[in-house]
Amino acid sequence: MRIVIAEDSTILRQGLVELLTFRGHEVVAAVKDADALREAVAGHGPDVSIVDIRMPPTHTDEGLRAAIALRRELPGCAILLFSQYVETKYAAQLLADRAGGVGYLLKDRVAEVSDFLDALRRVSDGETVLDPEVVSQLFSATRRTDALGGLTPREREVLGLMAEGRSNSAIAAELFLSPGSVEKYVTSIFGKLGLPPSDGDNRRVLAVLRYLDS
Amino acid sequence: MTSPDPPHPLRRIFGPLATRDFRAEYLWLWLAAPLTLFSILSFIVVLALGLWLTPVLIGFLVLAGAVFYARGLGAAHRRLAKALLGVSVPTPRRPELKPGLWSWVKARVGDPAGWRAVGYLLLRLPLTFAGLFAVFSATLYSFAATTYAIFWFPLGERQLPVFEIRADNWAGALAWSASGLLVLVALPWVTHAFVALDRLLVVGLLGERELSERVRDLEASRATAVEDAALRLRRIERDLHDGAQAQLVALAMKLGLAKDELADADLPQVKDLVTGAHANAKQALTELRDLARGIHPAALDAGLDVALATLVATSGIDAQVAVDLPRRPPPSLETIVYFSAAELLTNAAKHGGTTLVEVTEAHDVLRLRVRDSGRGGARIVPGGGLAGVAERLRTVDGELTVTSPLGGPTEVSARVPLPR
Numbered sequence: 342m343r344i345v346i347a348e349d350s351t352i353l354r355q356g357l358v359e360l361l362t363f364r365g366h367e368v369v370a371a372v373k374d375a376d377a378l379r380e381a382v383a384g385h386g387p388d389v390s391i392v393d394i395r396m397p398p399t400h401t402d403e404g405l406r407a408a409i410a411l412r413r414e415l416p417g418c419a420i421l422l423f424s425q426y427v428e429t430k431y432a433a434q435l436l437a438d439r440a441g442g443v444g445y446l447l448k449d450r451v452a453e454v455s456d457f458l459d460a461l462r463r464v465s466d467g468e469t470v471l472d473p474e475v476v477s478q479l480f481s482a483t484r485r486t487d488a489l490g491g492l493t494p495r496e497r498e499v500l501g502l503m504a505e506g507r508s509n510s511a512i513a514a515e516l517f518l519s520p521g522s523v524e525k526y527v528t529s530i531f532g533k534l535g536l537p538p539s540d541g542d543n544r545r546v547l548a549v550l551r552y553l554d555s
Numbered sequence: 556m557t558s559p560d561p562p563h564p565l566r567r568i569f570g571p572l573a574t575r576d577f578r579a580e581y582l583w584l585w586l587a588a589p590l591t592l593f594s595i596l597s598f599i600v601v602l603a604l605g606l607w608l609t610p611v612l613i614g615f616l617v618l619a620g621a622v623f624y625a626r627g628l629g630a631a632h633r634r635l636a637k638a639l640l641g642v643s644v645p646t647p648r649r650p651e652l653k654p655g656l657w658s659w660v661k662a663r664v665g666d667p668a669g670w671r672a673v674g675y676l677l678l679r680l681p682l683t684f685a686g687l688f689a690v691f692s693a694t695l696y697s698f699a700a701t702t703y704a705i706f707w708f709p710l711g712e713r714q715l716p717v718f719e720i721r722a723d724n725w726a727g728a729l730a731w732s733a734s735g736l737l738v739l740v741a742l743p744w745v746t747h748a749f750v751a752l753d754r755l756l757v758v759g760l761l762g763e764r765e766l767s768e769r770v771r772d773l774e775a776s777r778a779t780a781v782e783d784a785a786l787r788l789r790r791i792e793r794d795l796h797d798g799a800q801a802q803l804v805a806l807a808m809k810l811g812l813a814k815d816e817l818a819d820a821d822l823p824q825v826k827d828l829v830t831g832a833h834a835n836a837k838q839a840l841t842e843l844r845d846l847a848r849g850i851h852p853a854a855l856d857a858g859l860d861v862a863l864a865t866l867v868a869t870s871g872i873d874a875q876v877a878v879d880l881p882r883r884p885p886p887s888l889e890t891i892v893y894f895s896a897a898e899l900l901t902n903a904a905k906h907g908g909t910t911l912v913e914v915t916e917a918h919d920v921l922r923l924r925v926r927d928s929g930r931g932g933a934r935i936v937p938g939g940g941l942a943g944v945a946e947r948l949r950t951v952d953g954e955l956t957v958t959s960p961l962g963g964p965t966e967v968s969a970r971v972p973l974p975r
Binding site for chain 1: 793796797800801802804805807808809810811812814815833836837840841844847848852853854856857861865
């Protein structure tokens, strides 16, 4: 993969570059702030960008705003947001364009190198990847609402794993189910959430978005 | 047990004349009178000059100078009062001077201490004349009348040039002397009466500013302290984020990479060590993240609404958050309201039922309401969670009210005044 990194902490930026290079990826640019990120993405057209949420000058949500702006300018450009904390609202803003190819992960996840690289690859393939913690937040936030009230606990579990960006076969492995029954659950979820049959991945994203909207 | 001898009757009568206090008060009346007279006359001259010159603007400078001068005159009186009367009043605080000539003029002209000194001088002027006249007359009369009996006999004086003191026989002269002595005995009391009024004026007008202004000062300095503490916590959190947390993430990342690389190697001990270190690093990261969140939740940078929504989502408490603020409160207030809400939410979660968190603003007062439909019966007990919240709110003049009838619902409401 050709990757752009925007991370203001030197040690993390260098660490990521080392890690990705070591695993055979090409880091085409490693920058420190949102402005440089825009230039790098426009100039290099990477497969995916890793963007820290907190960057100079205010160290609040520059990365998020830059990501949203980038996706408006270059629809479909894949971005993995990277943060020390997960905040539901940020996830909702990031996913608002409903286009896929976005991810939102805790920085801690980089410790599990293979999982991290897998998430990165899925984002570059246009999937949506949310941190398990974001997903659990969404579950607790939507527990009381009726939007997902029709789902069985098993279906919620499947939906949660879908929100993390897992494929059907990965969900099957995680829940010790057969791929066929996962397919059944997914279809049932789409039906209960009133998502019309269309491109499968798009429906997956929309299903995840039901969390955020509810 | 022996009781001290009662003082000699004569000593009782004339004693006050010999005390240091009397001498000092007597001297005060004599010395302060010309000082006051000079002060007020010179002040009027400077003030008039200032008023006369206001059309040419330099007059404002002179006016400011006049008030500053009045402050100095007050200080002179205060020092004399301290030296002679032992009245010790704190020096009034200097007005807050901001850079710029015009600001200086405004601060100086509006200096309350200066104008209070002017008030002091104006009130003291009649008092000083009355006092001086009374004491001067009493002194003169007592000396003239008391000694009249002595002079009358050898000199054959019939009439003194003062107070129309005259007697045709020695017995009459003795009567004059007796009256002179009476006045002499009364002199310390008369002096003391006038000086007592003076003391009141000094304490009332030349001292530290009024209590309400002092309270305003304290409020301002406390607000600065609270704001400073909030800023410092924010900086600590940022330093943690940029320093220790980044280092730990990099460490965990490298250990993760090492673990993966070792997967195929035949080094079971090394594998175990690296796996253990990797787990330790991840655990440390989680703990550090929780610690940083307790110091200053990063979500608070985006506002109370985001922070509270994130808090509810993370804590897993069944709650609805409604934040409706037309403007962002100062960071310190946001922090205090956030942590108060966090504590109240935890409390409400114990009661069970759905919790509603509401933050609104009306008439420069921020209102935080946390309502739950639990069983009620919540009270503020010393050392309890609610008492902690009340204490936290008090640092910004906030107050906490709890309505919690048995059987519920419970509503805890906090009111925090916002700066205008």
